[in-house]
Amino acid sequence: MSTFKAPKGTYDLTPPDSAKYLAVREAIAAPLKNSGYGYIETPGFEDVALFSRGVGESTDIVTKEMYTLTTKGGSQLALRPEGTASVLRAALEANLHKLGNLPVKLWYSGSYYRYERPQKGRYRHFSQVGAEAIGAEDPALDAELIILADQAYRALGLRNFRILLNSLGDKECRPVYRDALQGFLRELDLDEETRRRIEINPLRVLDDKRPEVQKQLTGAPVLRDYLCDACKAYHEEVRDLLSAAGVVYEDDEKLVRGLDYYTRTTFEFVHDGLGSQSAVGGGGRYDGLSEMIGGPALPSVGWALGVDRTVLALEAEGIELELPAATSVFAVPLGEEARRVLFGVVTQLRREGVAADFAYGNRGLKGAMKSANRSGARFTIVAGERDLAEGVVQLKDMESGEQAPVSLADVAGTIRERLAQGPSSGS
Numbered sequence: 001m002s003t004f005k006a007p008k009g010t011y012d013l014t015p016p017d018s019a020k021y022l023a024v025r026e027a028i029a030a031p032l033k034n035s036g037y038g039y040i041e042t043p044g045f046e047d048v049a050l051f052s053r054g055v056g057e058s059t060d061i062v063t064k065e066m067y068t069l070t071t072k073g074g075s076q077l078a079l080r081p082e083g084t085a086s087v088l089r090a091a092l093e094a095n096l097h098k099l100g101n102l103p104v105k106l107w108y109s110g111s112y113y114r115y116e117r118p119q120k121g122r123y124r125h126f127s128q129v130g131a132e133a134i135g136a137e138d139p140a141l142d143a144e145l146i147i148l149a150d151q152a153y154r155a156l157g158l159r160n161f162r163i164l165l166n167s168l169g170d171k172e173c174r175p176v177y178r179d180a181l182q183g184f185l186r187e188l189d190l191d192e193e194t195r196r197r198i199e200i201n202p203l204r205v206l207d208d209k210r211p212e213v214q215k216q217l218t219g220a221p222v223l224r225d226y227l228c229d230a231c232k233a234y235h236e237e238v239r240d241l242l243s244a245a246g247v248v249y250e251d252d253e254k255l256v257r258g259l260d261y262y263t264r265t266t267f268e269f270v271h272d273g274l275g276s277q278s279a280v281g282g283g284g285r286y287d288g289l290s291e292m293i294g295g296p297a298l299p300s301v302g303w304a305l306g307v308d309r310t311v312l313a314l315e316a317e318g319i320e321l322e323l324p325a326a327t328s329v330f331a332v333p334l335g336e337e338a339r340r341v342l343f344g345v346v347t348q349l350r351r352e353g354v355a356a357d358f359a360y361g362n363r364g365l366k367g368a369m370k371s372a373n374r375s376g377a378r379f380t381i382v383a384g385e386r387d388l389a390e391g392v393v394q395l396k397d398m399e400s401g402e403q404a405p406v407s408l409a410d411v412a413g414t415i416r417e418r419l420a421q422g423p424s425s426g427s
Helices: 017-033 048-054 060-065 084-093 139-155 174-185 192-200 211-216 229-244 307-316 336-351 365-375 385-389 408-420
Strands: 045-047 068-070 076-079 104-113 125-134 161-167 263-271 279-285 300-306 329-333 356-358 379-383 392-397 403-407
Touching: 017 104, 017 125, 017 139, 017 307, 045 048, 045 084, 048 076, 048 084, 084 104, 084 125, 084 300, 125 139, 125 307, 139 161, 139 229, 139 263, 139 279, 139 300, 161 229, 174 192, 229 263, 263 300, 263 307, 279 307, 300 307, 329 336, 329 365, 336 356, 336 379, 336 385, 336 408, 365 379, 379 385, 379 408, 385 392, 392 408, 403 408
Parallel strands: 329 356, 329 379
Antiparallel strands: 045 076, 068 076, 104 125, 125 300, 161 263, 263 279, 279 300, 379 392, 392 403
């Protein structure tokens, strides 16, 4: 037993469960790769100001949840609590927006860190796959990203998720709504911290999950009633494009999401099988974020989907992913000459794309066959001195139990053919 354990609120991904997480990441990334999104990777930590400016001084993420540190040189850094600000910073730094092909479409996958109260579905270290389309204001882009996330979830087999959709307006109409909302909220019986939030970002109060707050919000001004004509038309086009693509969504006028940079389109993917932590992903348009962090005007839209919560959603629906076998062939040598020869066969199989493993450690036949069983291999190759003298190995089908000699020269080709035929018909 090790002296050390994973820090509170974190987890280790270990086989065989880790294969499920990899499959989820790949499934979310697949439609993005097919739609012009290029891969980007950013550091695990950034300047604190990047997040306080972009994510927002009033958000719980910045005020309560960021892991911050001071370097030996005195710089203030933060472990990244989300991906959008980092990706936009990297795109600006690399001048991707000046290459003449807007929008810049990027996708990413990585770990993020927030100091939260740990519970099922909410961790201090978590994994997301995200996508950003930077530098174009177009309802088709907003719709595209929602459609691609929907496609990824459906490819995984998920069905019991809902897409919530709203518009937060823009710099023309949101200030008018903000004034009306502040007037309403100031009359409520709220704690000091929430009252401070009213003055900084009143929309965040709508996102308060506490029942005693939600109860008082009945009758609050609704943003939909304050949208300017341009925002109304933009939102209608997003809705029309989603409907035309057969993507079902629900209008949710209280949806604001927890980050200050969102404008116009905002959306969330929720799964009702996850209890209180029902959001599996979300995103929206953030047309002013580039200017907030010192860049030019670059209207943009994006989302991030939680890998951990997507795995929990799969479990809630009882979905078992069809994962490729970690090992297709397991080689069991009996004697030194067989070790040398079968290791060569395993190396050849691997070079030809066949997942193969080997009985290491000079174990006897019984122990080696136990390892072969545990590996899940479809075939086991066994060879001893007599087999090699005859130029053969014994090929055992672990599904049917059938075993037969195969020429050593032909074993790799025979295995490839048998694997291509699919599962054995034997019982």
